[in-house]
Amino acid sequence: MKFYITLLALFGFVPVSFAQGFTNWIVGDTADYISSTYVAGVVLAGGGTDNDQAMVWMLERAGGGDVVVIRASNSDGYNDYFYSELGVGVHSVETIRFDAPEAAYDPYVLRQISQAEVLFIAGGDQFDYYELWKDTPVEDTINYLILEKGITVGGTSAGMAVLGGAYYTPNAGSLTSAQALSNPFHANVDILGWGDFIHTPLLENLVTDTHYDQRTRRGRHVTFLARLINDFGFLPQGIACNEFTAVCVDEAGIAHVFGEYPQYDDFAYFLKSNCQEDYGPEIIQAGVPLTWNRQQAAVKVYKAPGRIDGATTFDLNDWENGSGGAWEDWYVEDGELLAIAQTNGDCASVNTALSPIAQQPIQVYPNPFRRWLYIDQGEGELAPLSLRLVNLLGTGVWSGRFYEKQFPLDMGSLPAGAYWLEINSGASVEVVKIIKK
Numbered sequence: 001m002k003f004y005i006t007l008l009a010l011f012g013f014v015p016v017s018f019a020q021g022f023t024n025w026i027v028g029d030t031a032d033y034i035s036s037t038y039v040a041g042v043v044l045a046g047g048g049t050d051n052d053q054a055m056v057w058m059l060e061r062a063g064g065g066d067v068v069v070i071r072a073s074n075s076d077g078y079n080d081y082f083y084s085e086l087g088v089g090v091h092s093v094e095t096i097r098f099d100a101p102e103a104a105y106d107p108y109v110l111r112q113i114s115q116a117e118v119l120f121i122a123g124g125d126q127f128d129y130y131e132l133w134k135d136t137p138v139e140d141t142i143n144y145l146i147l148e149k150g151i152t153v154g155g156t157s158a159g160m161a162v163l164g165g166a167y168y169t170p171n172a173g174s175l176t177s178a179q180a181l182s183n184p185f186h187a188n189v190d191i192l193g194w195g196d197f198i199h200t201p202l203l204e205n206l207v208t209d210t211h212y213d214q215r216t217r218r219g220r221h222v223t224f225l226a227r228l229i230n231d232f233g234f235l236p237q238g239i240a241c242n243e244f245t246a247v248c249v250d251e252a253g254i255a256h257v258f259g260e261y262p263q264y265d266d267f268a269y270f271l272k273s274n275c276q277e278d279y280g281p282e283i284i285q286a287g288v289p290l291t292w293n294r295q296q297a298a299v300k301v302y303k304a305p306g307r308i309d310g311a312t313t314f315d316l317n318d319w320e321n322g323s324g325g326a327w328e329d330w331y332v333e334d335g336e337l338l339a340i341a342q343t344n345g346d347c348a349s350v351n352t353a354l355s356p357i358a359q360q361p362i363q364v365y366p367n368p369f370r371r372w373l374y375i376d377q378g379e380g381e382l383a384p385l386s387l388r389l390v391n392l393l394g395t396g397v398w399s400g401r402f403y404e405k406q407f408p409l410d411m412g413s414l415p416a417g418a419y420w421l422e423i424n425s426g427a428s429v430e431v432v433k434i435i436k437k
Contacts, residue, residue: 021100022109025076027083028066028092035091037063038117040146042200042249043154044163046241046268047123047210050156052086053308054246054258058118059088061152065117069095070138071159072128078120090118098128104136113141118152121159127191129162130169134197143199153200156246157210165204166194166228166236177219181335184223184230185286192224194232202253202316209240213265219337222299222330225273226292229280235347237319238271245306253317257324259306266306270314270322271299271330275347281332289335296338298331300345320345326395340431341390341420362423368435371412375423377405386424391417411436 039061043054059067059082067090069078076095083093096109103109113119119142121129133139145151155163162169168191175188195204207228209221221238228236239247245259245266259266273279274294281292292298304312304325312324327342362385363376377383382405389398397419400409414436423430 020106020108021103022096022098022106023075024094024096024112025079026092026094027079028090030092032115033065033091033117035063035065035117038065038151039063040150040251041152042163042203043120043152043246044160044208044239044241044249045154045156045210045246046160046212046243047157048214048243050081051244051246051258051306053310054248055082056086056088057248057256057258057310058120058152058154059086059090062088062090062117064089064091066091066115067093067118067120068113068116069093069120069122070098070113071095071122071124072098072132073124074122078122082120095122098132101132101136104132104138110137110141113138114144114149116145116151118154119145121153121155121162123157123159126158126161126167126169127171129158130167130191130197139197146198146200160208160210160241162198163200163203164206164208164239165197165199166192166207166224166232167197168192168207168209168224175220175223177216177223177337180220180223180290181332181337182289183287184227184281184284184290189223189227192227192231194228194234202249203239205234206237206239209238210243212240212242212269213267214243218269218330219332221269221271222292222332222337223290225271225299226281226284226290226332229273230284235273235275235279237273238269240269240271242267242306248310249316253315255304255314255316256310257304257306257312257314258308258310260308261305268304268306268312268314270302270304270319272301272319272345272347274298274300290332291334292332294331296331296340297329297342297349299329300342300347301328301330301339302326302345303328319347362425362430364421364423364432364434367432368437369411370437371410373409373411373421373434375402375407375409383425386426388422388424389414390420390422 043058079093170190173188179186207224225236247268248256257268283291314322329342330339384403421432
């Protein structure tokens with residue numbers, strides 16, 4: 001068999017085995033390449049069309065060595081893409097497709113994976129990966145690459161789904177956000193595990209999700225966090241990507257977000273549970289809509305636009321510092337997921353922005369408006385008001401201080417769009433979403 005591989009390698013395309021539970025294809029040199037310059041990292045890709053810049057980032061960390069792609073469906077679509085189309089020199093690219101459970105015990109498969117300088121897990125069905133690899137030598141070999149050899153390991157779609165220390169691997173239907181929020185113990189929350197599959201530093205308490213906005217998965221992702229608190233009792237985190245968006249985590253634990261924002265809505269999301277004294281869901285019961293409010297601050301979310309150069313970053317060492325994105329607070333009330341802009345990622349902070357102002361609610365009208373926006377303190381006690389207007393990315397665009405019962409604001413120069421108006425009376429803060437036409 002080895003002689004057969006060597007001969008066919010001269011043609012750059014090598015189908016190796018159809019009889020031992022796997023099929024594989026090789027481009028490049030089939031001899032093992034010993035590299036001393038590969039670099040550790042993680043690539044989390046949201047599915048759909050691959051992001052070329054993120055894949056280049058990944059391949060450059062191979063140190064010119066061997067790239068192995070593992071999957072449970074389809075064929076060798078990544079071989080030429082990785083080997084010759086992206087312009088990064090690597091020694092070889094081999095795709096191994098797992099066709100039967102015995103492949104996870106095959107010496108050839110284990111050897112090829114263990115010798116990789118980059119390992120990439122393709123898309124497909126994450127339940128296949130759970131069924132074929134969990135508690136097998138392949139699982140051990142993947143963990144060896146991550147924890148001991150220290151190479152870059154990546155995955156897209158289903159491949160991304162299994163790289164978190166917590167994972168969702170459904171056996172039946174894929175859970176929708178509507179199902180999850182209306183019943184966090186829905187039957188499609190099939191296999192939600194933690195700490196017993198693939199172990200990636202910085203991702204141990206984290207569950208991923210993919211095709212995020214395209215398949216409306218925010219609600220189910222938040223429900224995963226709620227279930228992890230309920231089932232395992234730890235403070236969970238999450239990373240999610242839209243299609244074509246990828247998060248590339250370097251050896252220092254800094255995540256770089258690749259995409260083509262603002263031309264496209266290419267966003268990654270970094271979620272973390274609040275760490276208030278009582279941080280878990282208020283209501284999490286089978287057959288009952290989820291409520292996880294915690295003063296409108298149940299989950300702290302850093303929404304990060306993907307740039308071509310990966311300039312948007314987020315620090316996975318502290319989960320508080322990022323550059324190029326904006327914070328939001330997400331919470332669930334009776335099965336409805338809500339979000340509000342936030343100024344920081346302090347998991348212990350509570351959002352008092354929507355608490356009612358004492359005595360008389362402040363009125364803001366008309367809404368939507370074209371030029372003039374009116375603020376009315378009503379018949380309650382007169383209070384000095386500090387106003388601040390922020391856009392949906394959390395950037396302040398205007399501020400002012402007033403001591404009147406009723407007064408107009410001239411917003412004629414404000415660009416059309418949606419904004420958050422923060423009204424601070426000294427005793428409390430109200431936030432109103434306003435629309436400028």
